[in-house]
Amino acid sequence: MADERILITGATGNVGLETLRALMTHPNKSRFEVLAGVRNPALAQAAMKVQPDGFARLDFSNEQLFDAALAGVNRVLLVRPPKLVDIGRYFKPFVEAMQRAGVRQVVFLSVQGVENNPVVPHHKLEKLIVEAGLGFTFLRPGFFMQNLCSAHRDEIRLRNEIFVPAGNGRTSFIDVRDVAAVAALVLSSPTREHLNRGYELTGSEALTYGEVAQILSRVLARPITYRDPSIPQFIWRKWRKEHVPLGFTMVMVALYTASKLGKAVSQTSETEQLLGRRPILLRDFAEDYRAAWQP
Numbered sequence: 463m464a465d466e467r468i469l470i471t472g473a474t475g476n477v478g479l480e481t482l483r484a485l486m487t488h489p490n491k492s493r494f495e496v497l498a499g500v501r502n503p504a505l506a507q508a509a510m511k512v513q514p515d516g517f518a519r520l521d522f523s524n525e526q527l528f529d530a531a532l533a534g535v536n537r538v539l540l541v542r543p544p545k546l547v548d549i550g551r552y553f554k555p556f557v558e559a560m561q562r563a564g565v566r567q568v569v570f571l572s573v574q575g576v577e578n579n580p581v582v583p584h585h586k587l588e589k590l591i592v593e594a595g596l597g598f599t600f601l602r603p604g605f606f607m608q609n610l611c612s613a614h615r616d617e618i619r620l621r622n623e624i625f626v627p628a629g630n631g632r633t634s635f636i637d638v639r640d641v642a643a644v645a646a647l648v649l650s651s652p653t654r655e656h657l658n659r660g661y662e663l664t665g666s667e668a669l670t671y672g673e674v675a676q677i678l679s680r681v682l683a684r685p686i687t688y689r690d691p692s693i694p695q696f697i698w699r700k701w702r703k704e705h706v707p708l709g710f711t712m713v714m715v716a717l718y719t720a721s722k723l724g725k726a727v728s729q730t731s732e733t734e735q736l737l738g739r740r741p742i743l744l745r746d747f748a749e750d751y752r753a754a755w756q757p
Contacts, residue, residue: 464495467534468649472541473498476608480642483512488650499531522552528559537567537649547709549586557594567597567653574604575725581716599648600660603641604634607747611754619755625689627696628671629722634664634729637742644736664729665741681748
């Protein structure tokens, strides 16, 4: 019988799915049971390429599901769905449910620079977890490389452009697979090793979006152009034309403004120290995901 039960929220998303993959193939897998928290277990079971030990029905907009999802759970990987920005409404009840369930460790997927950026919802959620007295590990990654093949996929694939208001600021990029590897390491290690700590996770490169466009141009063998719109132009396209919710659009504005102002350039060696290897380079990422941008 497994000693621990781990709940992965956002298990069908980038970080959640890669973390699940790493945990299910862990050499000491017999020590823990892994549950995937999803809104529709039947659909997830049919669609997911990596199968957990079990599924828990979980929807942050329905707090009636929280206690059952957390029953017997010792550790939680908490991944905030990007479009849920009202922390008090969606996450305060979940934090309270984790308290009731006796969760020993919350591994929260936060964001780089969160300590000095109270505008982003991650800041409020970190504060909520600490004030609740829950044991925590905060993973604070730089900008996900995979955003280029998800949120920005169509603008690259269809319009051959990167459309973000980041100026000439440099951004510390990191591959989701590296973030997930750290999450799996933390969740599978003795709790005390990483308890009540924050890790700033970056790759080994800080690039401008112009440089990103150059790398993609070389990998895709066609010109990709970096457009540096004004903030009103960015909001108009995302919110009014692409129908991205305004709250999520404004979070994107905050993150890209941080890049423009040089607040997303910081690099650390924590990813390499934790994993014992060099982080994935953006060119390697682009080679691996090139099919995502094929017209």
